[in-house]
Amino acid sequence: MKAKPDRLMRARHTETDPRWPRVLARDASADGKFWYSVRSTGVYCRPSCAARPARPENVEFHLSQDAARAAGFRPCKRCKPDRPSLQQQYGALVTAACRELASAETLPSLDVLAARAGLSAFHFHRVFKSVTGLTPRQYAQAHRADRMRTQLGRSGTVTEAIFDAGYNSNSRFYEKSTEVLGMKPTHYRRGGAQQDIRFAVGQCSLGAVLVASSAQGVCAILLGGDPDALARDLQDRFPQANLIGGDAGFEAQVAAVVGLVEAPTGSLDLPLDVRGTAFQQRVWQALREIPVGTTASYADVAQRIGMPKAVRAVAQACGANKIAVAIPCHRVVRNDGALSGYRWGVERKRELLEREARA
Numbered sequence: 566m567k568a569k570p571d572r573l574m575r576a577r578h579t580e581t582d583p584r585w586p587r588v589l590a591r592d593a594s595a596d597g598k599f600w601y602s603v604r605s606t607g608v609y610c611r612p613s614c615a616a617r618p619a620r621p622e623n624v625e626f627h628l629s630q631d632a633a634r635a636a637g638f639r640p641c642k643r644c645k646p647d648r649p650s651l652q653q654q655y656g657a658l659v660t661a662a663c664r665e666l667a668s669a670e671t672l673p674s675l676d677v678l679a680a681r682a683g684l685s686a687f688h689f690h691r692v693f694k695s696v697t698g699l700t701p702r703q704y705a706q707a708h709r710a711d712r713m714r715t716q717l718g719r720s721g722t723v724t725e726a727i728f729d730a731g732y733n734s735n736s737r738f739y740e741k742s743t744e745v746l747g748m749k750p751t752h753y754r755r756g757g758a759q760q761d762i763r764f765a766v767g768q769c770s771l772g773a774v775l776v777a778s779s780a781q782g783v784c785a786i787l788l789g790g791d792p793d794a795l796a797r798d799l800q801d802r803f804p805q806a807n808l809i810g811g812d813a814g815f816e817a818q819v820a821a822v823v824g825l826v827e828a829p830t831g832s833l834d835l836p837l838d839v840r841g842t843a844f845q846q847r848v849w850q851a852l853r854e855i856p857v858g859t860t861a862s863y864a865d866v867a868q869r870i871g872m873p874k875a876v877r878a879v880a881q882a883c884g885a886n887k888i889a890v891a892i893p894c895h896r897v898v899r900n901d902g903a904l905s906g907y908r909w910g911v912e913r914k915r916e917l918l919e920r921e922a923r924a
Contacts, residue, residue: 572622573622575621575622575623576620576621576622579621579622579624579625579626580621582626584599584601584612584626585621585624587612588601588612588614588618588624589618591612591613591614591615592612592613593612593613593650593651593652594865594868595612595613596611596612596613596650596652596653597611597650597653598612599612599626599627599628600612600626600627600628600629600630600633600646601619601624601625601626601627602624602625602626602627602633602636602638603619603623603624603638604623604624604625605619605620605623606619607637607638607639608638608639608640608641608642609627609630609633609634609638609639609640609641609646610641610643610644610646611641611644611646611650613644613650614641614643614644614646615643615644616641616643616644630646630647652868653873655692655695655696655871656696656868656871656872656873657871658682658683658684658689658692659692659693659696659697659871660871660872661681661682662678662681662682662689662693662701663697663704663871665678665681666678666701666704666705667843669705672702672705675689675690675701675702678693678701689701696869696870696871697847697850697870697871698846698847698850698851698853698854698870699846699847699850704843704847707842707843707846760779760803760806760807761779761780761806761807761809762777762778762779762784762799762803762806762807762808762809763777763778763809763810763811763812763815764776764777764778764785764796764799764808764809764810764811765810765811765815765816765818765819766792766795766796767816767819767820767822767823768823769823769826769827770826770827771788771826771913771916771917772788772789772790772913773788773789773790773791773792773795774786774787774788774795774819774822774823774826774889775787775789775792775795775796775798775799776811776815776818776819776822777799778815778818778838779838781836781838782835782836782837782838783818783822783833783835783836783837783838783888783891784837784838784840784887784888785799785802785887785888786822786887786888786889786890786891787799787887787889787909788826788889788909788910788913789909789910796808802887818835821833821834821835822835822890822891825890825891826889826890826917827920828920829857829890829893829895829917829920829921830857830858830920830921832891833890833891837888837891837892839888839892841882841885844875844878844882845882845885845886847870848866848870848879848882848883849882849886849892851866851869851870852866852883852886852892852893852894852896852897853892853893854869855893855896855897857921858921858922859896860896860897860898860902860918861896861897861898862897862898862899862900862902863876863877863879863880863883863897863899863900863905864876864900866879866883866897867879879897880897880905883897884906884908886908889909890917894907895907895913895914895917895918896918896921904918
């Protein structure tokens with residue numbers, strides 16, 4: 566008669582453990598954070614194991630594989646917890662491909678990249694985009710654009726910068742120069758000279774909000790308490806650009822941004838002019854994929870882009886984001902769930918998250 570109460574107690578203990586729902590959901594993001602064993606089979610598994618869920622009274626959680634083995638359990642033959650997870654394997658393959666794309670003078674074809682990864686072209690393309698948020702071609706273009714920005718500041722002429730960045734001809738680069746740099750290369754080289762950037766400052770419940778747009782789209786959404794400081798921030802970014810006060814038509818864009826700040830559960834129905842390095846663009850794309858009302862840690866984002874050791878670099882990319890709310894860096898928190906630094910103030914970050922949670 567005592568066995569049944571013991572089983573009920575063990576089941577209740579498992580079902581009230583916050584790790585149990587992650588096992589039931591086969592949550593791959595929990596892999597490596599804990600393992601669970603099953604008394605009836607004598608094996609231990611990773612949380613994402615595809616095997617039929619065990620009865621909760623037979624489950625025990627472990628903080629390490631060594632602990633699971635010390636308790637007498639062997640690795641599951643299905644999920645193979647003693648080997649790198651599929652997500653880790655894919656991350657390693659994509660990281661290797663990213664290194665090749667970053668160093669190649671001539672862009673390798675999709676077939677070549679896939680063959681080196683040991684996958685079909687279709688599968689490799691899907692895996693690469695799921696890890697980085699970009700297609701291989703988009704990643705290569707972003708990295709080349711980053712090199713172009715660097716070379717424009719180093720090379721003697723624009724033509725030298727074009728070839729140093731890996732473009733095979735002037736014409737090929739100039740076809741996409743505005744898309745790559747947001748302006749003509751000579752203007753970029755002179756700190757945004759002759760580029761028109763329209764801007765206006767509005768008010769919202771979080772204080773002042775500055776909205777700036779180039780010909781390509783919204784290039785900055787800045788929050789703060791001092792409108793003049795926001796304007797100086799924009800001027801520092803484009804020291805020689807033509808900063809033009811927005812007209813009545815531009816005020817509609819400002820209203821759309823204010824609406825997003827007040828109700829951050831929606832989306833901004835305006836084009837964005839997102840400029841950054843290839844790495845920053847990967848991070849910012851990952852931020853836009855965090856569901857409304859949820860948060861992710863810097864480590865989660867690093868894992869998402871296939872670079873689990875780049876936690877500090879992810880934090881720096883979040884800090885470099887100049888398009889508040891539309892690129893939701895406010896949804897990134899520390900590993901313990903605590904709110905960390907936010908370039909527009911932790912209190913604004915807390916308020917944005919609370920608004921999303923209430924929606």
